[in-house]
Amino acid sequence: MTHAHQFYAGQEVVCIDAKQPANTTLASELTEGAIYRVRWVGPFVHYLDGEYIGLRLEGINRGVCPTWGYVDPPFRATRFRPLVKDRLGSLRALLVPGQPLAPSIEDPRRPVKVKEEEKV
Numbered sequence: 001m002t003h004a005h006q007f008y009a010g011q012e013v014v015c016i017d018a019k020q021p022a023n024t025t026l027a028s029e030l031t032e033g034a035i036y037r038v039r040w041v042g043p044f045v046h047y048l049d050g051e052y053i054g055l056r057l058e059g060i061n062r063g064v065c066p067t068w069g070y071v072d073p074p075f076r077a078t079r080f081r082p083l084v085k086d087r088l089g090s091l092r093a094l095l096v097p098g099q100p101l102a103p104s105i106e107d108p109r110r111p112v113k114v115k116e117e118e119k120v
Contacts (some may be wrong), residue, residue: 006082007038007041007053007055007077007080007082008038008041009038009039009040009041010037010038010039011037011038011082011083012035012036012037012038012082012083013035013036013037013038013055013057013080013081013082013083014033014034014035014036014080014081014082014083015030015031015032015033015034015036015079015080016032016079016080016081017032017078017079018030018031018032018034018079021049021076029060029062030075030079035083036057036058036059036060036080037057037058037059038055038056038057038058039056039057039058040054040055040056040074041053041054041055041056041077042054042074044073044074046068046070046073047068049076052076052077052078053076053077054073054074054075054076054077055074055075055076055077055080056072056074056075057075
């Protein structure tokens with residue numbers, strides 16, 4: 001459950017693992033590399049897999065699992081990563097405390113102090 005803090009409802013995510021788990025009979029709705037929007041994030045307890053952080057995605061309702069009876073079971077969060085538009089910006093943000101985790105390239109740049117010219 002170490003990745004729970006990086007996901008939130010309304011966030012865009014990229015699927016990095018679209019393989020269907022062996023313990024489910026649900027059809028695979030995911031496409032690797034596709035972008036999805038999170039509609040729910042939270043802990044989920046599965047009979048075989050135990051507890052994990054799950055994501056429900058906008059536009060995908062998985063219905064009732066015929067094997068286990070779960071209603072709209074979420075996808076495991078480890079199958080996704082947050083969509084980052086500015087990868088270098090997200091790395092720079094790690095160096096600056098208080099900086100947003102992944103500033104967008106559309107965000108305005110911070111003002112830079114300009115040194116005044118000294119007259120001697």
